[in-house]
């Protein structure tokens with residue numbers, strides 16, 4: 042069942058006011074990872090709750106307690122829950138999104154102020170932190186609600202909302218809320234939910250919409266080598282003591298090869314060969330080496346074979362070295378021997394547990410160094426991988442809606458990134474979870490000059506609304 | 518010729534006022550490496566010039582122009598020059614010191630405010646940034662001048678002073694000043710100088726005074742690997758592109774082994790075996806593995822053989838990995854693939870040039886990686902190594918003075934650190950240069966809780982004065 046034509050024309054007629062509202066949201070620098078901005082995250086939560094209330098949604102702000110971040114004791118931003126519609130004959134769709142954003146400073150390399158939405162006339166780009174991750178998609182839902190309210194249209198499904206303000210910082214407190222509400226069964230907040238829709242990822246490329254049925258998990262490690270009691274001067278101590286950086290760099294060099302091969306024995310072997318059916322999905326994807334190179338901004342693809350690159354992204358484990366805490370990181374030349382250094386790396390992982398493999402490998406490699414320094418390795422945090430049943434009616438609805446709005450068959454993708462809440466919803470509610478992205482593969486979430494194409498914001502809003510009608514048609 | 522006893526007793530009678538003056542100097546945060554403190558460096562220069570003038574020294578503040586640091590265009594702190602005495606029958610001693618300091622913040626791990634001199638009653642420690650590097654030694658010279666002025670004593674030599682405010686940041690502008698003044702011969706500021714005395718290094722341990730006749734040179738490198746046009750999300754791009762960090766870490770791991778062996782072919786080979794005479798110097802040094810481990814605060818000496826550790830510090834080249842610019846360096850877990858990363862490392866080097874060896878080795882190792890990323894390696898800055906003739910009368914005077922004040926034969930040492938101006942003085946003035954340290958090996962210059970022992974400040978002042986009398990005796 043396609044969405045009514047009044048809905049589609051309402052969206053087309055209100056582009057400017059939708060963009061204005063996105064501008065309001067982007068202007069609140071709700072950076073969850075920086076304690077100095079915690080009040081802005083709260084402000085963003087209130088803004089969102091007020092918007093939902095005004096659109097007829099019954100809302101609730103749930104206190105998630107406190108946490109310690111970088112030594113600061115801070116209140117956690119609330120989960121903003123919402124409900125609209127209570128018709129037992131309709132399906133109930135749970136919508137998830139996050140209202141916090143990644144840090145951004147103009148000096149990071151932004152061409153414009155990150156917290157001031159810029160509408161580029163020629164290109165149709167909406168540029169600003171959070172435009173695509175994840176304020177744009179949340180506002181897509183607000184647009185859908187507004188259209189129905191203003192047109193006096195009944196929603197085709199019951200809606201349940203769960204918006205959090207800590208996604209970019211480990212989703213602290215959310216799992217506990219979801220599992221405790223789920224444990225209450227039909228009396229809990231999520232009672233009666235039939236399926237989940239999350240709009241917080243991206244198309245594979247810049248052309249073809251997709252629906253996403255799998256996410257690689259994440260295991261994040263902090264590998265610390267400590268030696269002297271304080272930083273030392275390399276002129277005085279160079280070649281007299283075991284230097285922690287020498288040990289750390291050598292250990293980090295033994296984790297991954299320049300071609301992406303993971304050197305931790307057993308990790309790459311965990312992935313079985315793709316089945317013929319799975320292979321046919323990769324072959325069918327509208328995707329080219331050029332797409333990844335355009336998105337990366339350089340001709341640095343790991344292979345010239347399309348399938349290898351796609352499998353590298355979607356099903357093989359990957360290991361990335363992110364940086365070092367405790368070493369000299371500034372400009373210029375400082376002749377320090379850092380006392381204690383921590384290498385940060387993460388593995389986008391397969392369903393099996395990689396942590397024990399990594400930890401015992403690093404320990405045995407360290408033993409070979411004959412160093413008098415001390416080693417510590419911790420698993421900072423992680424997200425389990427998730428794969429959904431893409432033959433479920435929830436996916437059928439999303440695919441039909443995509444075809445109706447974009448006139449093409451969507452790519453069926455698995456993603457490299459992790460959205461830990463996906464698995465929590467799937468496991469604790471026992472319902473199908475769908476990822477239905479709004480933005481494109483080159484949006485630059487987490488990067489400088491993050492953007493959302495105006496057409497993705499508008500057609501994406503239509504897609505979300507149409508998806509609800511397709512779900513509604515199934516329940517009819 | 519020992520110093521007159523009135524001089525010695527004046528020093529012993531004025532300890533409190535000397536410490537008070539050191540407190541005034543430490544209270545000016547003359548950090549040359551931070552543009553925000555540039556005016557404090559100027560303030561410190563004026564303070565020093567006023568002190569010298571009040572003690573009868575003819576002074577001159579020399580503008581060294583401007584420079585760009587971290588993108589800021591800044592005025593260079595002046596060189597403060599001084600002259601006292603003009604007797605052609607006396608030798609003329611050139612004294613060098615620097616009035617700028619390293620950065621320091623209480624939050625770095627200081628137990629007290631770094632820019633407020635703390636006098637620890639029980640231990641006799643004078644704690645504060647610059648106490649030992651290099652304000653304490655400069656104030657030692659002021660103490661010597663004050664004693665002679667107050668006692669109406671004639672100085673045994675003519676003195677020429679050269680104090681700079683950029684030593685901790687590459688001594689910008691100073692070489693040009695020295696070479697241009699030297700080029701003027703006897704009409705230049707340094708005309709008639711017979712020898713140089715620099716007090717800006719440390720004893721080998723905490724017990725035995727030393728005179729220092731050699732410094733390892735420094736070659737500082739910045740090794741940059743660049744790939745994508747911007748930072749990428751590891752969930753989306755992991756195992757699809759060549760990651761600059763993977764390449765950089767692998768290259769850095771090929772520079773130095775955990776036991777300190779330099780892996781760049783040819784660098785370790787540049788050092789010939791120590792002569793029997795040189796070996797006898799190392800054997801005679803009052804030094805133990807325990808000394809280096811105490812100073813480092815951990816049992817991490819590279820070897821249990823005293824000679825190996827001493828040669829590691831004094832004559833073998835050393836390679837230290839200092840850090841990475843451009844990668845994630847904060848606390849927490851960020852899943853970034855940095856777009857461009859620069860490894861910083863330096864070699865404390867032998868007289869031969871190591872730069873071409875390092876650059877061609879890194880380039881050939883990078884070629885083996887088959888990476889599509891781009892490599893750049895630059896030699897950021899350096900200092901040539903320096904070795905002096907320790908049989909010169911300048912050293913004889915320093916050794917006699919040490920024996921007179923400390924009642925022990927000083928260690929004859931070579932240092933790992935570099936003081937670039939040492940070589941400039943030696944080469945452009947063609948005279949013998951002596952390093953006569955005031956502080957101990959555990960003073961923590963450049964580190965947290967930098968200190969100078971009160972006894973080193975006071976006996977060190979006597980040493981500087983007595984040294985002048987010993988030089989004066991030679992000219993007699």
Ligand SMILES: [Zn+2]
Nearest residue numbers: 139174175241
């Ligand atoms: Zn997101």
Ligand SMILES: [Zn+2]
Nearest residue numbers: 174209486487
């Ligand atoms: Zn995000």
Ligand SMILES: [Zn+2]
Nearest residue numbers: 650651684717
């Ligand atoms: Zn110094």
Ligand SMILES: [Zn+2]
Nearest residue numbers: 650685962963
């Ligand atoms: Zn220094």
